[in-house]
Amino acid sequence: MSTIQITSECLQRIRIHSELMYPNEGCGLLFSEEQNSDERVLLGSAVGIINRKESETARKAYLISPRDLIRAETEYRRKGVLISGIFHSHPDKPAVPSEEDGNWMIPGIVYGILPVYGGTAGNIRFWMKRSADEKPTELFAEAQKKE
Amino acid sequence: MKVIISATLRYFFGHTVEEEIQGDTINEVLANLIRKYPEAKKGLYDESGQLREFIRIFLNDSDVTEEAERLKTRIPEGATLQLLPLIAGGAPEDSLISEERRKAVNFDDRDIERFNKHLLLREIGVKGQKRIRAAKVVVVGAGALGSAVIQYLAAAGVGTIKIIDFDEVSVGNLQSQVIHSLRDVKRPKAASAKDTVRNIDRNIEVIAENKKLDAENAEELIEGFDLVIDCTDNYPARYILNDACILNGIPVVYGAIYQFEGIVTVFGYRDGPCLRCVFPAPPSPGLVPTCAEGGTISPLAGIVGSLQTSEALKLIMGIGEHLSGRLLTVDTLGLHSGIRKIHHNCSCPLCGDNPVISEVSDFDYEELCGLKENDEETPIEGLTPEELAHRIENQDPMTIIDVREPHERALQYFLGAIPIPIGQLARRKKELNPDVDTIIICREGKRSILAINTLREAGYQGPLYNLKGGVNAMKDIVFSIESGRL
Secondary structure, three states: OOEEEEOHHHHHHHHHHHHHHOOOOOEEEEEEOOOOOOOEEEEOEEEEEOOOOOOOOOOOEEEEOHHHHHHHHHHHHHHOOEEEEEEEEEEOOOOOOOHHHHHHOOOOOEEEEEEEEOOEEOOOEEEEOOOOOOOOEEEEEEEOOOO | OEEEEOHHHHHHOOOOOEEEOOOOEHHHHHHHHHHHOOOHHHHHEOOOOOEOOOEEEEEOOEEOOOHHHHHHOEOOOOOEEEEEEOEEEEOOOOOOOOHHHHHOOOOOHHHHHHOHHHHOOOOOHHHHHHHHHHOEEEEEOOOHHHHHHHHHHHHHOOOEEEEEOOOEOOHHHHHOOOOOOHHHOOOEHHHHHHHHHHHHOOOOEEEEEOOOOOOOOHHHHHOOOOEEEEOOOOHHHHHHHHHHHHHOOOOEEEEEEEEOEEEEEEEOOOOOOOHHHHOOOOOOOOOOOOHHHHOEOOOHHHHHHHHHHHHHHHHHHOOOOOOEOEEEEEEOOOOEEEEEEOOOOOOOOOOOOOOOOOOOOOOOHHHHOOOOOOOOOOOOEEEOHHHHHHHHHHOOOEEEEEOOOHHHHHHOOOOOOEEOOHHHHOOOHHHOOOOOEEEEEOOOOOHHHHHHHHHHHOOOOOOEEEEOOHHHHHOOOOOHHHHHHO
16 A cells, blocks of 8 residues: 545544644544555545543643544444544654654554644645554655545 | 454454454463464564554453453453554654753753743743753854854854864955954954854854864764754765765755755755765766855855754754755745755665765765776876966967856956857867867866867867866966056
8 A cells, every 4th residue: 555545624624633632642543435455545534532641741642542442443333434544643743753653553554644833734644554563654645636 | 252353453354353262361362363363463462472562452341451461361251352552652752962961951040031032932942942052063164154054053052063164264255154254364264153153152162173074084073963064065075074974873954055046955864865865976076166166145155054054953952844855945046945855765875775885985076977087098188377378479379268157257357268168069169170279278177177078079189278277377377468568
């Protein structure tokens, strides 16, 4: 899988959630509606999930608790969408995965990182680890063209 | 029992979500699961057989991820086991300055007053300012770019600044090298720049190195520093500096200016590219005039140097986006600016997958560009300024070709020479008379060699001579008609 396509609606949701969470890190899940091919993932929607880090550390880190994940997964499975990725924001930091981000990355899952400078979202970048022992590599992303 | 696997882990389990797996304890269930999906073993366990940190296991609603729990917990009838990831991460701490070094810095009231405008910025604050104070930066070149870089580094409060320059201040420098003033003329640039820094902030440790950076001293000069700012104006220095920095893991903030245009980028930062990735070899000497030859508009160095300093400070503090892997270009005449991506080159001889450069060496610039005179080639015949002057006085039949740029010709006019740019020489070789001697002139006698080679390659058969030392060397020649005029 090498290309990410993202709808403007999905992007908008990520931006709004991350800007609202600023100066803390915002995080959430990315969904695709259909089974994707190996070359392309179409991200159609996103949902913000509460950042379970304590208030002091939430500016520099995020945590999605497994219980929140179970709840979201059960709900969205019912809606027929598939979790394809995870997003989080980097307040006032570039959109590159930190060492810690890399350590926690689940292989095969798309990670979107959105920089938020002074409360305004920048450009999202996508990363993925192909296997547990590899470094994250950047994925090519494009906005889904309107038909 | 029923095992539910999170959709986020599905790549380990071939997209299966639910499985019916037997076992008395959780570890048994996991072992049976792996037996069914051997591929998942690498995903769930690390090399030492430990469950990976991001895996969480829930039995009904309680977390049983701990090794002890997995061993002893008996699985009740009709229970559900869930395999989930813990999704987490942290913001990058990209600062070049370690936490210990930052914490070792103390500020007094005067510092707080001085750096108030920095402390007001949420992105900088006391933390960032302490990092700036703890930082040790080398600036190579106290010329035009160096003027802006050194003064802003000092004003921003960088704790240790080393200034390397071997040159002396001349009146012609004052047009763009605003760190020096009229009273510094003929003083070493490094010393003059040091004085300016001392006038800005006495707390800064300034080290002035009045020497030329070369392959022998480069590594020693940058040792122990966090960051290098390249403000040099020539290719040999840039490549030596790049090699020394990459080999020692020190990032370089690179800046270059020419006429109305400038570029800024960061080399050798994390996995980013280096100078050799982007420009494997420098252009032939003479093809691209340096600032000294090509000229630059006065404030351009201020713009590019300020951008370099801004990048340096961001890298020191670990904030914002930076130019590693990206090249910023500014054109102040046409008012264009942009950022283009540059990439790390896997076959880079310095930082690629199979590097061949393992030490800084004085590379032969002319050889690298394929310009070195080879014994097998026809040697280039040269005329000394005196010989040429003698021929002119005698009014010997000959053609003089001036390959300098128009602005250089305007500065030092050479009477009777036909101006032909190097790029047009091959095409315009018919304008030369092969029956008389042709003398090629340029500023320093280097581009003229290139011009002669070009003409020979183009098949020109007539006699060709190079003016040794170029028009510069003709300065001291006084023609009899000129002296007669006096």
